[in-house]
Amino acid sequence: MHYKRAAKTDVNSLLGMLGNIYPISNELGQAFYKKTKSLKIKKGTVLLQEGACCQYIYFIKRGALMGQTTYQKKNIVTYISIDNEFVSSISGLHGVIPSRESIIAVEDAELLAMHNDDLQALFRVHFDMNFLFRVMVEQYYRDAQERAHIVRVGNVKERYRYFIKTKPGYMERLPLHLVASMLDMKPATLLKVQKQHRLSLQKDRETERWCAEIEDYIVGQEAFKNAGLNLMQVAGKLSVSPHKLSALFNTVYGLGFVDFVNRQRILHIQQQMVTTETMDHYTIEALAKSCGFASRSAFYNAFKKITGTSPAQYRNSL
Incomplete structure (x- = not known):
């Protein structure tokens, strides 16, 4: 490996990121300029061999690295890290004991590195270095514990959702078989789960679109004021099957069609009741009729069901 002294601009970027964790003293900053090294490696390069001692902590300026361990002659990906992340051996940190995993380049990578001897020297002199490193290690x-937990106890869908939530963009960027190995599933299984997830997102977007059309027509255009409004009418207006429309009301709104429409009618009447001018010219029953209720009893029953009180009691409470 050919390490060389890191460029000042690269160290500045690193110090800027670390400074967001804890203020860095000028003395520590100067030490970073002297001790930080840079390294460029090609895809497939073994940065650390399993069983060797890890002598460096790395910061990925560009590229991707993975941890890989061998179990029963099978290679298992333990983590994948990309730009702006730190990487070292978890088991062999500080080069004290042999590492249980290799560190391998998944892509061509540009790294910043600090040797463990230099790191230890900074710990002995600079409090801010100790604080920074503690936060980084924590x-x-x-992350390692959460990753291990979800792989142990989560089903394949939960593992996939966890990965795309915590590592946005990784799925599109990284080789499928490596992600599958890290999530403890076969590549074919990962492809299947990925396809199911996309279909579910598509279905969610479709549901949102239908709900927007329902609310625009029934509420926005005040179709609820039509006394003869029924499910078949709305389905025809929106060009959707009555069965699907009924399912949307039940699953999304938790209401049947009639209850949904009556709720909009009651909400509108409540808004009108607040206005003194409106109540000076209309009776409550007249308001109900103007909002689509075909009978006095239907209105009173719906009002009591939705508000828990009678129209007169509600009016008096105002």
Whole structure:
């Protein structure tokens, strides 16, 4: 590996990111300029061999690295990290004991690195370095623990959703078989789960579109004021099957068609009741009729069901 002294602009970027965690003293900053090294490696390069001692902590300026361990002659991906992430051996941190995993380049990568001897020297002199490293290691272990937990107990769908939520953009960028290995599933299974997830997102978007059309027609255009409004009419207006429309009301709104329409009518009447001018010219029953209720009893029953009180009691409470 050919390490060379890191460019000042690269170290500035690194210090800027670390400074967001904890203020860095000028002395520590100067030490970083002297001790930080840079390294360029090609895809497939083994940065650390399993069983060797890890002598460096790495910051990925560009590219992707993975951890890989061998179990029963099978290669298992333990993590994948990309741009602006730190990488080292979890088991062999500080080069004290042999690492249980290799570190391998998934893509061509540009790295910044610091040797463990230099790191230890900074710990002995700079408090801010100790604080920074503690925060970094805590986050590193939290991520590792959460990753291990979801792989152990989650089903394939939960593992996939966890991955795309915590690592946005990784799925499109990284080789499928490596992601599948990290999530402890076969590549064919990952492809299937990925397809199911896309279909489910498509279905969600379709549901949102239908709901927007329903609300625009019934509420926005005040179709609820039509006393003869029924499910077949709305289905015909929106060019959707009555069965699908009924399912949307039940699953999305938790209401049948009639209850949904009556709720819009009651909400409109409540708004009108607040206006003194309106109540000076209309009786409550007249308002109900103007909002599509065909009979006094239907209105009173719906009002009591939705508000828990009678129209007169509600009016008096105002």
